[in-house]
Amino acid sequence: MTKEESMDVTDLPGVGAATADKLAAAGYSDLLSIAVSSISQLADAAGVSESVARKMIQASRDGLNMGFQTGADLLKKRDTIVKLKTGCSNFDTMLEGGFETGAITECFGQYGSGKTQIGHLLAVMCQKDDPDAVAVYIDTENTFRPERIVQFAKGAGLDPEQVLGNVKVARAFNSDHQMLLSEKVADLVKEGMKVKLVVIDSLTAHFRAEFVGRGTLAERQQKLNKHMHTLAMLADKFNLCVYVTNQVMAKPDQFFGDPTEAIGGHIVGHNSTFRIYLRKGKKNTRVAKLVDSPNLPDTECIFNITEAGIEDA
Ligand code: ADP
Numbered sequence: 001m002t003k004e005e006s007m008d009v010t011d012l013p014g015v016g017a018a019t020a021d022k023l024a025a026a027g028y029s030d031l032l033s034i035a036v037s038s039i040s041q042l043a044d045a046a047g048v049s050e051s052v053a054r055k056m057i058q059a060s061r062d063g064l065n066m067g068f069q070t071g072a073d074l075l076k077k078r079d080t081i082v083k084l085k086t087g088c089s090n091f092d093t094m095l096e097g098g099f100e101t102g103a104i105t106e107c108f109g110q111y112g113s114g115k116t117q118i119g120h121l122l123a124v125m126c127q128k129d130d131p132d133a134v135a136v137y138i139d140t141e142n143t144f145r146p147e148r149i150v151q152f153a154k155g156a157g158l159d160p161e162q163v164l165g166n167v168k169v170a171r172a173f174n175s176d177h178q179m180l181l182s183e184k185v186a187d188l189v190k191e192g193m194k195v196k197l198v199v200i201d202s203l204t205a206h207f208r209a210e211f212v213g214r215g216t217l218a219e220r221q222q223k224l225n226k227h228m229h230t231l232a233m234l235a236d237k238f239n240l241c242v243y244v245t246n247q248v249m250a251k252p253d254q255f256f257g258d259p260t261e262a263i264g265g266h267i268v269g270h271n272s273t274f275r276i277y278l279r280k281g282k283k284n285t286r287v288a289k290l291v292d293s294p295n296l297p298d299t300e301c302i303f304n305i306t307e308a309g310i311e312d313a
């Protein structure tokens with residue numbers, strides 16, 4: 001075990017249980033969040049003097065391995081990445097194997113484009129090669145359907161009961177709840193659960209509904225940014241796949257090209273490792289376009305959603 005894993009917030013100088021609770025309530029639930037905080041913000045959040053806050057920040061930095069890794073180390077880390085297949089060969093080829101662990105993949109598109117279906121499918125497919133794998137599904141729109149899990153499990157030749165047992169679903173009632181639930185995933189892993197996938201469906205709906213009007217945009221983006229950082233940390237630290245869905249909105253001033261754009265702007269876009277644009281195609285098909293990837297070309301594929309899964313069109 002590394003020093004980083006063995007140390008937590010309560011190990012910092014001047015932090016007892018009460019201060020740790022205050023910190024957690026303000027979003028400082030791990031060493032990294034403290035290590036990168038400003039002294040005055042931390043002092044406010046913890047209700048301590050600036051000199052105590054300074055010591056806490058220093059101790060967090062010492063406790064964390066904030067150093068550099070070699071390219072060779074990183075290449076070795078890439079070897080541990082698992083690619084979750086959809087079972088649709090066009091789609092899997094587009095992703096050069098499937099949805100990667102250690103990364104956030106975002107699917108954005110209009111209502112009915114298939115974002116939620118893919119979330120359900122991944123919750124099943126992540127269990128295909130590993131009966132102990134667990135999928136965490138954070139449902140913000142009340143669109144999770146266990147019946148769909150059963151159908152996809154049958155389609156994949158898996159035992160539906162077993163698969164359902166390894167899908168942990170939580171309904172998020174507002175954006176704060178959603179953020180809290182995502183932070184709790186780390187606890188599930190620490191309790192020994194083999195979480196391979198975290199689905200957030202939808203990533204942006206609550207944020208969009210709660211922060212209306214120009215004046216609240218900065219606050220919304222800040223919260224969304226923090227949320228995405230939690231998700232990125234989960235993906236990286238526990239080598240799990242994060243799948244998030246995102247809606248699009250009309251761009252009224254767009255005359256050429258696609259008249260829609262994803263919600264959440266560059267905060268969501270820049271924090272997602274892979275971005276896929278989904279839309280309805282001809283004859284009830286769906287078109288998926290990889291629009292942003294660090295190592296794959298931008299390509300497109302066409303598929304059908306069926307009762308048993310998704311398949312080449
Ligand atoms: P969104 O992008 O809004 O999340 P969904 O993922 O919910 O969209 O996609 C809904 C679509 O999925 C439906 O309109 C239908 O075409 C398809 N679908 C849902 N359930 C089934 C099913 N059992 N068999 C075939 N297609 C289905």
Ligand code: MG
Pocket residue numbers: 115116117143201
């Ligand atoms: Mg949906």
